[in-house]
Amino acid sequence: MRSRMRFIVAIGLAVVLGAWLAWTSIGGSLETYAGPGELAAATTYRLNGTVAPGAPADAAGRAQTDEGLVFTLRDKENPGQTVDVVYHGSVPDQFKAGREIVVTGALDEQGRFIAREDSLVTLCPSKFSDEPGDTQT
Incomplete structure (x- = not known):
């Protein structure tokens, strides 16, 4: 027994x-991969895009506010489509304007993308380029 x-x-x-x-x-x-032009509320996404230049930023290209790191992400295929991202957590050294990144999160009521803490990943351009030796800086 x-x-x-x-x-x-x-x-x-x-x-x-x-x-x-x-x-x-x-x-x-x-989680669904999406660009800034494909977002809808109440869904978790892995957002892929390029950090847009010209957002309010410090010398390192980052805009730290009380609510976190705020930057604009631009769609790779349609540069006119953008979304503001609010991020908390560690920021990779390679994070800068023009760099391709992926963050995980969801849209809030104001249309901003609220990223999960420590979900920011920068993509290495040399690994994803079409031409050998073609690296963006």
Whole structure:
């Protein structure tokens, strides 16, 4: 009787741990990649675009406010489409105007993209260029 109870508890624990592992492993795939022109409210996105020049910024090209780092992201295919991004967390050294980045988050009521903390990733232009030796700085 005791060994049957241990077996049932072990199977139950294995099912719970397996479900948790499956949920955490597919969590990133539940987010949609989008550009600034494709955003809709109430959906989590991985936003991909280029940091736009000309936003209010300090000497390093960053605009730190009380609400976090605020910058404008421009769509790669349609440069006229932009969205303001509010970000909290560590900022990669390669973050600057003209650099392609990816952030995860959602739109707020004012139409700003509120990024998750520490979700900012800069993409290396040399890895994604069409021409060999073509690197943007």
